[in-house]
Amino acid sequence: MDAMGMPDMALHPWTARDFAMMLLMWAVMMVGMMVPSATPMALVYAAVAQKARRQGTPVAPTFLFVAGYVAMWCLFSVGATAAQWALERAALLSPNMVATSPGLGAVLLGAAGIYQLTPAKDACLRHCRSPAHFLSEHWRPGLAGAFRMGIVHGAWCLGCCWILMALLFVGGVMNLLWVAAIALFVLLEKALPLGDRGGRLAGWAMIAAGAVAFTVWLRS
Numbered sequence: 613m614d615a616m617g618m619p620d621m622a623l624h625p626w627t628a629r630d631f632a633m634m635l636l637m638w639a640v641m642m643v644g645m646m647v648p649s650a651t652p653m654a655l656v657y658a659a660v661a662q663k664a665r666r667q668g669t670p671v672a673p674t675f676l677f678v679a680g681y682v683a684m685w686c687l688f689s690v691g692a693t694a695a696q697w698a699l700e701r702a703a704l705l706s707p708n709m710v711a712t713s714p715g716l717g718a719v720l721l722g723a724a725g726i727y728q729l730t731p732a733k734d735a736c737l738r739h740c741r742s743p744a745h746f747l748s749e750h751w752r753p754g755l756a757g758a759f760r761m762g763i764v765h766g767a768w769c770l771g772c773c774w775i776l777m778a779l780l781f782v783g784g785v786m787n788l789l790w791v792a793a794i795a796l797f798v799l800l801e802k803a804l805p806l807g808d809r810g811g812r813l814a815g816w817a818m819i820a821a822g823a824v825a826f827t828v829w830l831r832s
Contacts, residue, residue, distance in 0.1 A: 626697055634696060638689035641785075642777075645795040646685050646769065647678070649740075649802050653765055654678055656743035657758075672758030680762020681769070688770055692777060699781065709785035714829040717782045722822030727775045728815025736771035737811065740802045773798050 626634075658674040665671075699705045704713055711717045727733055739746050750764050751757075776794055783790030801811040 626700075631693060631697065635689055635693045638692045638696075639686045641791065642685040642689050642692075643682055645791065645798065646773070647682065648795065649799045650678070650681050650765065650769065652803060653740075653743040653746065654681075656747060657761075660747065671753065672755045674758075676755055676758040677762040677765075680759040680764075681766040682762075683759075684763050684766025684770055688774065688777075695778075696781075696785070705781065708787075709781065710783070710787075711781045714825060714832070718822045718826035718829055720778050720782050720822075721818050721825060724775045724779055725815040725818030725820075725822060728811055728818065733772060733811075734808070736768050737801065737808055739765070739768040740772050741808065772802075 654674055654677060657677050661671050661674055696705065696709065699711075704711060704716055706712050711720070746765060746768075747761070750761050752760050776798060779794060780791065783793075785791075797814065801807040801814075804810065
């Protein structure tokens, strides 16, 4: 954390500067993790924009759509930072931002797995996996319309992946391999032809892992 210029919040209560620094860290991390999974949607929007320009009816540039998507995940970062603050105040996080309670880690794993199997997850994932359908359903003209579409897509994506972000507290927020693994899972779930089925299988695996971890914790 020192190498990244991040304050060691385990040694003192958070100040406003500490909160701002952690919020910046979460925002950068969310952008790095989630923008790649939005690339298919952005490419389809860019193709529509290019075709519109050739036909003499230009639409808003792609970067406004992406900016709306990023804005939604930056808003999520506020909630993630607040959650981290609350967990640290409850002494449930280590200085490396890993859950100190095996029970908490088990619950987070189980909750993430259960959510993978819910109709809400399926509905959000369908919007994320079908760029052409999403744009036809949510298209809005103008600069504000492009930004709004990005926000809406970000909201569906957030509904799809929010609980997976909680798993960062299981493997470690500062564990780059764990961060990369979650980002890759999100990308494959959205992009692969059978990604939705793979996501459900992963959900069952998370439930099983959470149940085993919780049982071990109870017996320890």
